Amino acid sequence: MPEIRLKNITKKFGKFLAVDNLNLNINDREFVTLLGPSGCGKTTTLRMIAGLETPTEGEIWIDNKLVFSSEQGIDVSPDKRDVGFLFQNYALWPHMTVYKNIAFGLENLKWKKDKVEERVIELLQMLKIEEFSGRYPSELSGGQQQRVAIARTLATGPKVLFMDEPLSNLDAKLRMEMRTELKRLHVETDSTFVYVTHDQLEAMTLSSKICMLKEGLLQQFDPPLEVYHNPGNAFVADFVGSPNINLLEVTGNNTNLDEVLLNCKELELMYTPVSSSLTVQENQKLLLGIRPEDITIEEGGKLKGIVYSTLPSGMETIVKIDFNGIILTSVVFRGTDFQVGKEIAVNFHENRYILFDAENGKNMGQGELSAL
């Protein structure tokens, strides 16, 4: 069954290092997203796996078959890798009708005419675009074009499907709808999906595993919730989640047994690691990561602040609170609103507040937090 393995993959464009020594194992039937800001090498990685780009170094295996090796000089052409590719701007052939766009690849494989027709109609129905079969791409809306592109990619029944930001050209509402559709397709087609996006929400909602990249380097490769709650470093923590995680610059000192006293301006917090103990140097610079939903607004809270701004959206309200010059973001679910300038109190009830090393950004551990 298709399993994709990348070994020490490096890609250079001239002197620019696009992908740096990437190792990745994608299991069968997974839905993996390559996530990162623009220029992080995610599209290059996808194109290398598909065979559209030649890596500078390394090996790629698909389905236990070596499809690329710089050492052995193996470079299997894209069509022999049994993969499908969905392009960002659909890449529909403008001079062919919808029917012809889907049928062209099959005809090229010398399928019989009635077989081709049967398959095309099946796909048209599956993606609910039967009525457009005679139209040209320019006569379709963006969402319809997207469906045709998906149908064309699925036509030959590839075992692995690559998608390069396929939803970025659609409006917000349509994007939502297509996300549902893609997830359903993943189950229906029973194949492996590799998906490139810079939209963390898309990565969170769609994938079974997120591969987080930055400047060509792998940051973390874990299931979405793991990435969210236990990010490998401050960069990942900051990239994933909306509203953004609060990253507070603090200095830490070990007190008592294994508790750490955190100072930020006048604010003093006591941090208790939940897993192993945590040793910090004296006055070590740290970053404290607090997810907005982990700040609970309640009467009688230990920490008092002033409402700085509120963004109520109906389902939730994002509240920014000013604690003597330190502004933290909090989220309250259900539609409540707060008056700007009013005093408010909060508590920290969870046990998943994260400490990062301020120097290298590394995750040092999770723990509980209480205000002093």
Place this chain on the structure above:
Amino acid sequence: MNLRNRFKSFIRKPHNIILVTMAVVLVYLTVIPLFTIIMDTFKVHSSELMRIKGSQVGDLTLYHWKQVLFNPANSGKIFYEPFMNTMGISAGTCLFAILVGGLFAWLVTRTDIRYKNLISTLFIFPYIMPSWTLAMAWLNFFKNDLVGGVPGFFTSLTGISTPDWFAYGPFPIVIVLGMHYAPFAYILIGGILRNMDANLEEAALILKANRFKIMWKVTIPIVLPAMLSTFLLVFSSAMSAFAVPAFLGTPVRYQVLTTQMFRTLNGLNPGYGYLMALIMILIGVFILAMNQKIIGKRRSYTTITGKSSNISLIRLKAIRTPLSVLLMAMILLVCILPLVSFAVESFIMEPGNYSLTNFTTQFWIGSGSPQIANGEPGIFRNSSIYTGFFNSVKLSVLVAFIAGTLGILAGYAIVKRKNSRLSTAVNNLAFFPYLMPSMAFGAIYLSMFAARRGFIPPLYGSFALLVLIGAVKYLPFASRSGVSAMHQLSNEIEEAGTIMGISWFKRMTKIIIPIQKTSFLSGYLLPFISCMRELSLFILLVTPSTRILTTMLFQYNEKGWNQYANAINLMIVGIVVLSNVIVNKVTGASVDKGIGG
């Protein structure tokens, strides 16, 4: 990755093979000729033995450089005077072309002038027609008795003899070349005006700027790069024009570099000619470099092209109709009247006499009589004209086919590997022939291919040599339209086919070419038309068996057999215009698409 594997993955890609092949072939066909020219400026040629005493053919010498550039007694007449004339003519031509072309472009895009469609169609005509068409028409109208023979229409009808400065020399050359290249300016400037975001002007309007201020502060700065670009392109084209100065300048011994080159290359001092060719190439390269710099800046302007194009047109009010009629009249004067004059001249027995009894069909269907033109039979009975006609058509079709096809491949490969050194090199190599003055290019090929070179047999006198030089010379047009067509096509369109296992050949023929067929066809059309009307490129290379219409026209004209020259000119214009109209109507491709790039 080791070298062997890198090489293996390199040659697996079709565009790499195309680029490498093209690089090798183009170096051989364009860079080596350049070196040959440089060498030839230091060499003794057989016709120069008498002058350079005690020398042998092939000896190295500084004689040509000294005589052409550093001999106070001779250099002025040989080089500096023609050089200054060339510069003056080119600059004048540019100004005239930009003024006329820019004015028409502005009137058509920004005012409510009438007959817009007709004007845009007809205005391109002077560029499609051979450049000497207007020169011959000028002579037909304004010839005076300086050259002997008979005066033109104007003098015949009014009895007033035109002054020499009006009939010959720089004045008519600038007017004629200027009219010929005005469409160039019209297309480039009009394109910018049409694509310019109207919001820019509307924004100024809302800020209560008046029309004149908008024009001066907004519109002109925006089209300025296009104007400069036009200026440089027209300058380099005008510089290498040969036929027009030859027709209009020779009677008053007004020499420019090209006519001087023709004399020296064809006569006793090929070394002089090569040196002049070299200098012209250098100026051309310099101009191109400047143009590239300006175009580089222009990008920041072209990105502002927007969708809104409903700028309120300037109302010409009372002068609308008179101005429209005036413009139409001018265009008809330039486009249609020359043709009428050719037709009339070709039917006249004794030139200059326009009475009805003097009309004859002798020169079209006569069998030829010994008293007239050495018994040359009429056009339709003249086997050598048939030969020329078929040669011209055959040559143009072959050249267009080769240049156009190579242009598509070049465009494909260049864009596919864009930003790599190899692709930039091929792109520049493919454009280089544009900078070679046609005449010098012909001269070089003459000397390069006179003898056997490697596996290439001696080509002089063969039809293949004409096809070869034509294909190389017009490759720039085709590769430009190929590159711009491929730029408009997203890479993913092809990759979508690659990933499905569609072969390269099928991707080209079933996907890429069908999508961009209009642009690619323009890449075939422009070489065809240019080749059909080309004179200076072929003039040194044709032999009686490979003669083509343009060189025959030149010979008839030199012999003073005006009726034949006029008739042939009419034929050439007819073929060129007709093929353009047919291709345009059937496929939508047109010449102006090719020039813009």
